[in-house]
Amino acid sequence: MCPHYDSEPERRPGYLTAVKDRALPGGWAVDDGAAGVFTDGRLVEVVTRKPGATLRRVSADADGAVTEVARPARLLRAQGLT
Template sequence: MSSDSFGPPAPLTDGLGLLPGSLCPHYDSEPARRPGYLAAVNDGALPAGWAVDDGAAALFTDGRLTDVVARREGATLRRVQVDGDGPVRETARTARVLAG
């Protein structure tokens, strides 16, 4: 996880352990989050994981992503990973906007 609970955003390697990989919340609302998380995954300080915009949520069932929802248009979830020797890559997952 990338966290700012203890100062500036930094890799937090002892998360809850509910899912494999890493997580970065507030991906679209805090300017330091995206570059910091991308660098941490690219450098191997954090394993591949998920970046979640404010207003988006992901449902995992048996460790697999099964749904992405958002309370507003544009909020999304991204898979962040390094493929082979290439640079870090983000893959956006389309969110279903909730009514109401």
């Protein structure tokens, strides 16, 4: 799990390098304002309060190539506000 993926300039490159070098396992990278909803350990939905924020699955293959797969996020709207 890597929080603040989009807001700290060194976070993304640091995490990608750590996954590539196998210092850390692949996992979830979470932008500020986004959250994953999990049921029984499985991602069922991504929600966000910030347009464009999301959750990404980061993984490395056997050759060390790292991939990021962004998941679509549902934008939450405040209810009852005018």
